C-alpha cells in the first residue's frame with residue numbers, strides 16, 4: 001500500500017463492524033480515514049489519509065492468534081508513522097476470561113514501551129457509559145443488558161476493572177469520573193500516579209463526549225490506548241485541536257452510485273437486530289434460515305440462493321439466521337457453540353459470494369462475526385467511509401477490489417428499528 005504522507009493515528013479493530021464504526025467516528029471528526037481488511041498488502045494503492053483502521057477478526061479467536069495478528073497490524077501502522085495506536089474493542093467490552101482484550105493490550109503495551117494504558121469502552125452516542133469502572137448499556141449495567149445472552153461471549157460482570165484484571169497480566173487501576181471532570185491535567189496526574197505504582201492499565205470513566213475530549217488529549221500524548229469509538233472521538237478531536245491534523249470536510253465520501261440489486265444478511269441475534277428484521281418484513285421479502293439444516297449440511301445456503309435470485313430484480317431481500325436467546329441456547333446445546341457459530345457464518349459467506357456473482361453490488365450485513373466472514377469471502381481489501389446511516393454505521397465504499405461495491409456492516413446492537421430500510425435509502 002502506498003500512503004503519500006505519514007499517518008497521524010493508527011487503529012487496530014478486533015472486528016469489522018467495530019472498524020467501520022470507528023472509521024465513521026474519525027471521519028465525522030474531520031480525519032481522512034481508510035478502513036483496511038487485515039494488514040494491507042504493500043501494493044494496495046489508497047488515497048492520502050490521516051488515519052488507518054486495520055480490521056481484524058480477532059475478538060473471538062484463540063488469544064495467542066489475536067496477539068500475533070494485532071502485533072503485525074501494530075508494526076505495520078508504526079512503520080507508516082503512527083505515533084499513537086488505538087486498539088478498538090467493542091463498546092460492550094465483548095470478551096471472555098481468556099481474552100482477547102487483556103492479552104492483546106499486554107502485548108501492544110510491551111511493544112510500545114507504554115507505562116499505564118487508558119482503557120474505556122464508553123461511547124455515549126450509543127448509550128455506553130462508564131462510571132466507577134462499571135459499564136452501562138443504556139440505563140442498565142452490562143450484566144443486566146442483552147449482552148448477558150450474547151451467543152459467543154455472554155457478559156456477566158459490569159465491573160471492568162475486575163473483567164480486565166482477569167484477562168491481563170498487569171494490575172488494573174481506575175481513573176474515576178471526578179478526576180476526568182477536573183480535566184486533562186488531573187487525568188495526566190492520576191495516570192502518572194498509577195504508572196509509578198507499576199499499574200499497567202486503567203479503566204477510565206466517561207459519561208459525556210466532553211469527558212472523552214479530556215481523555216483524548218492525554219491519550220494522544222501516549223503511544224497506545226484501548227477503547228471503543230468514544231475514545232476515537234477524543235483522540236481525533238485532540239489531533240485536530242493540537243494542530244497535528246488539518247480537519248477535512250467531515251461528511252465522508254459521497255462516492256459513485258453502484259446501482260443494481262441489493263441484499264441484506266443478518267447473522268446477529270441481538271435484540272436490536274431481531275426487531276430490525278421484524279420491521280423489515282413489512283417492506284421486503286425476508287427468508288429465515290433453518291440453523292439446524294445449515295449445521296448438518298442440509299443445503300440451506302442453496303435454498304436461500306434459489307429463493308433470493310428470482311426476487312432480486314423486484315427489490316431488496318433479507319436473509320436471516322437470527323434467533324431468540326432461547327433458540328440460540330438450544331441450538332448450541334445440540335451442536336456446540338463454536339461449531340454452530342462457525343457453520344452459520346460460513347453459510348452467510350457462501351450466500352454473499354453467490355449473491356454478488358448474481359449481480360448484487362449493495363450489501364448490508366448485520367453482526368460483527370458475520371460481517372467478517374462475508375467481507376473475507378468477498379476479498380475486499382478496504383473501504384472508504386461514506387454517509388452515516390445510524391450512529392456507528394456508515395455506508396462503506398469498497399476500494400482496491402475487483403468490483404465496485406457499497407456495504408453497510410452493522411454492529412449487532414446498533415441502528416434504529418427501521419435500520420435495513422434506512423440503509424437502503426442511502427445506498428445508491
Ligand SMILES: Nc1ncnc2c1ncn2[C@@H]1O[C@H](COP(=O)(O)OP(=O)(O)OP(=O)(O)O)[C@@H](O)[C@H]1O
Pocket residue numbers: 015017018150151152267268269270291321322323327328331332340341342343344345366367368369370371410411412413
Ligand atoms: N440461530 C442461531 N443460533 C446460534 N448462533 C447463531 C444463530 N444465528 C447466528 N448465529 C451466530 O451468532 C454469532 C453472532 O455474532 P455476530 O458478531 O455476527 O453478531 P453480534 O455479536 O450481534 O454483532 P456484534 O459483534 O457486531 O455486536 C455468529 O457466530 C453467528 O454465526
Ligand SMILES: O=C(O)[C@@H](O)C(=O)CO
Pocket residue numbers: 015017018019021022089090091092123228229368392411412
Ligand atoms: O463498539 C461497538 O459496539 C461496535 O463498534 C462493535 O465493535 C460491535 O461489534
